[in-house]
């Protein structure tokens with residue numbers, strides 16, 4: 001049985017109302033409910049691995065369910081968010097640091113030179129962000145430093161005159177929000193969440209690593225719950241280029257797609273776009289890794305979306321199921337969560353694609 005609102009649970013929207021899960025909005029994420037449902041419905045055991053952990057939904061939900069977990073992501077911002085949301089803290093230390101920050105008065109200590117980024121803010125906002133960024137860097141305790149950094153990253157996204165739409169950033173003028181007030185208010189809210197939420201002490205392991213390469217020990221993982229980048233959103237990391245450029249010194253070249261990053265144009269011999277072929281080759285490697293580290297009898301729950309291209313659609317769920325079966329997985333189920341319309345130039349309907357939950361099992365004997 002799957003929940004009636006599975007179509008919502010495969011999105012980040014329900015997480016917006018969930019303490020801790022909502023510390024950083026991540027439009028590519030799914031929600032806590034999908035993890036809770038999968039764990040119960042398929043009697044999943046830990047440790048749970050999420051090789052595309054994003055901002056840590058699987059890891060945090062597992063912590064709430066007292067299950068051990070491991071996560072990988074190639075984005076340093078996602079890894080930071082996953083860590084900050086799943087650490088155990090001394091709340092008194094955070095409060096003490098917050099008091100010190102309240103006494104600070106932003107003054108210019110240096111300007112961000114990048115004119116493109118500067119243009120995204122009202123006068124003075126970027127200087128305040130930079131001031132607090134420098135102060136955050138001075139916090140000695142790494143856990144508390146990262147906690148404040150996540151609050152600052154969230155604040156930056158809120159005050160900047162841009163919105164994240166589809167796979168790109170669009171300019172949108174917002175009111176002139178005071179950075180200090182928003183930033184310290186965010187830290188306070190995060191603190192209140194920690195006080196209110198009861199969680200196990202288990203701290204997941206989180207690595208900045210590529211799911212195509214990241215090898216864990218054979219038969220070492222109880223289950224997998226994950227959602228790889230969707231085929232039609234391969235360039236979506238562009239959406240975070242402002243945050244990555246400001247706080248992680250990421251060059252734009254490194255922000256390109258991580259899955260299927262070398263493919264462009266159209267394949268001659270087949271109708272499927274080259275990028276889709278490269279995507280499935282990469283996903284084959286990811287599935288092979290999963291098969292290696294899952295215990296026999298272990299299940300993999302994978303949320304996938306189909307690909308929308310200007311002249312065709314590609315149903316990823318069936319292709320991935322085929323790949324998984326070639327590797328040796330047994331198909332347990334394919335649950336369609338929703339159908340999404342694909343449009344060209346926002347007006348011409350190309351077709352529909354499915355967003356599905358695949359349930360695979362590594363057989364107990366080969």
Ligand SMILES: C[S@@+](CC[C@H](N)C(=O)[O-])C[C@H]1O[C@@H](n2cnc3c(N)ncnc32)[C@H](O)[C@@H]1O
Nearest residue numbers: 029030052054055057073074075210211229258
């Ligand atoms: C669909 S999102 C998963 C979001 C996650 N379920 C959550 O709730 O936050 C896919 C994630 O895969 C990451 N990613 C892309 N290519 C990767 C790769 N080769 N290895 C590991 N992570 C990758 C992206 O940075 C993104 O965070």
